[in-house]
Amino acid sequence: MNMVKPNFDKMNGLLPAVIQDYQTHEVLMLGFMNETAWEMTLSTGLATFYSRSRQELWVKGKTSGHRQIVREIRIDCDEDAVLLMVEQIGGAACHTGFRSCFYREVKDGSTRIIGIRVFDQKEVYRK
Numbered sequence: 001m002n003m004v005k006p007n008f009d010k011m012n013g014l015l016p017a018v019i020q021d022y023q024t025h026e027v028l029m030l031g032f033m034n035e036t037a038w039e040m041t042l043s044t045g046l047a048t049f050y051s052r053s054r055q056e057l058w059v060k061g062k063t064s065g066h067r068q069i070v071r072e073i074r075i076d077c078d079e080d081a082v083l084l085m086v087e088q089i090g091g092a093a094c095h096t097g098f099r100s101c102f103y104r105e106v107k108d109g110s111t112r113i114i115g116i117r118v119f120d121q122k123e124v125y126r127k
Contacts, residue, residue: 007079008035014050015080019093022071022085028093029101031060033082045070047084064124066090092118095125 006015019029031049033041037057040048047060047068061067072085094101094115103115 010080097121
């Protein structure tokens with residue numbers, strides 16, 4: 001059976017990539033991939049994305065050490081989004097130091113932090 005390839009034509013060469021912990025199924029983050037990031041992810045086994053703000057490829061954890069080892073990949077029915085089931089190395093997926101980028105809950109008109117901060121981003125991303 002041939003591998004289904006995501007359709008990068010639908011959204012100007014990018015597609016959303018939902019990142020989920022392969023054991024707990026916790027949603028860790030949302031990133032974007034172009035075709036090069038997709039190919040690098042397949043060939044290296046490390047989650048690789050396209051940064052829309054920096055206009056460049058980035059391997060998750062290259063700076064922080066908080067890498068994502070891909071354990072499973074799923075493509076949605078329209079072939080324009082992917083789900084990466086990953087092993088999160090270092091305990092945190094979010095560049096702000098939280099385990100998940102979805103560490104805030106909106107409820108009853110207010111927002112509260114419900115996530116766990118794993119590291120201090122000022123220490124990890126010293127320049």
